[in-house]
Amino acid sequence: MKIKKVSVVDQVSEALKDNILNHTWEPGDKLPSEGDLADTFGVNRLSVRMALQKLNTLGLLETRVGDGTYVRKFSMAPYMNEIADIYMDEKHLNDVRELRNLLEGEAMRIAVSVSTEEERDELRQCYELYEEKRSQLKADVDNERLMDELAEADFEFHHQVIRMSHNDLYTDIYLMTKKAIVSHIRELLESRIRKEIEWEEKSGKREDEHVEIINGICNGDIEALKRARERMLKIQLIPALDE
Structure with a gap:
């Protein structure tokens, strides 16, 4: 069985998702800036941005133009x-x-x-x-x-x-x-x-x-x-x- 490589983007998105699931961030909370998150994870801002976009697509986050990114209350509806x-x-x-x-x-x-x-x-x-x-x-x-x-x-x-x-x-x-x-x-x-x-x-x-x-x-x-x-x-x- 081949060992799959996990991309940086996937690792960042999983780390962000873990913070949501363990209630470090609650629905309505504003996430740190892309720059701060990049420093925290030791990655570049593009990787953070792509990870945020992935979680936006899943409905876990909401990015508001000119304001920042917030945790959403997830719904499958x-x-x-x-x-x-x-x-x-x-x-x-x-x-x-x-x-x-x-x-x-x-x-x-x-x-x-x-x-x-x-x-x-x-x-x-x-x-x-x-x-x-x-x-x-x-x-x-x-x-x-x-x-x-x-x-x-x-x-x-x-x-x-x-x-x-x-x-x-x-x-x-x-x-x-x-x-x-x-x-x-x-x-x-x-x-x-x-x-x-x-x-x-x-x-x-x-x-x-x-x-x-x-x-x-x-x-x-x-x-x-x-x-x-x-x-x-x-x-x-x-x-x-x-x-």
């Missing part, structure tokens, strides 16, 4: 959004449904125990925005812009549930797949919103899984959360082996 169209066919949308079931279901379960009252209030506010957008669409059900806004509001509701789990990785994954999830939400809305509105007008009743999710989290009712999720995602949940 921009990269996932570039390939999200792959998940728009029927087969992959079912994959998105299963991903939502896993993430949202676990986040709901955890949120019962760890979410704060302030976070629950924020969830209620997300629902109020959802209801506002739904009322607007109800008055103009063929309006594509309003449908998009309702799907976005629905995403924010579920995103808040994910945040209430206090699991940063769940939140990152949910944001990374936002475009695919919003498309899945829109598909569900398009398939049932007219039927729901017609039924409401005839019966005078309204059933809303969002309200059940809020109540389930606040009341610690795991079974109610599972039932609401099953209806909302139009899936049949598979019982756990120990149930």
Whole structure:
């Protein structure tokens, strides 16, 4: 096996990345100048500049013209959004449904125990925005812009549930797949919103899984959360082996 030579640029970029990963530099921190970094690593400024450009491309750093280079809060979302169209066919949308079931279901379960009252209030506010957008669409059900806004509001509701789990990785994954999830939400809305509105007008009743999710989290009712999720995602949940 041949031994690979590691370039100076790669060595500098790895050293810079290590400082970010071990929290020597936090998001928002300004890095030393190219000259100072060159002196620190004992390399020329061009090598430092190329290393900075590499980390800029990876989304770890942000260079502001005339100001300097800053650490960014890393997110995979921009990269996932570039390939999200792959998940728009029927087969992959079912994959998105299963991903939502896993993430949202676990986040709901955890949120019962760890979410704060302030976070629950924020969830209620997300629902109020959802209801506002739904009322607007109800008055103009063929309006594509309003449908998009309702799907976005629905995403924010579920995103808040994910945040209430206090699991940063769940939140990152949910944001990374936002475009695919919003498309899945829109598909569900398009398939049932007219039927729901017609039924409401005839019966005078309204059933809303969002309200059940809020109540389930606040009341610690795991079974109610599972039932609401099953209806909302139009899936049949598979019982756990120990149930």
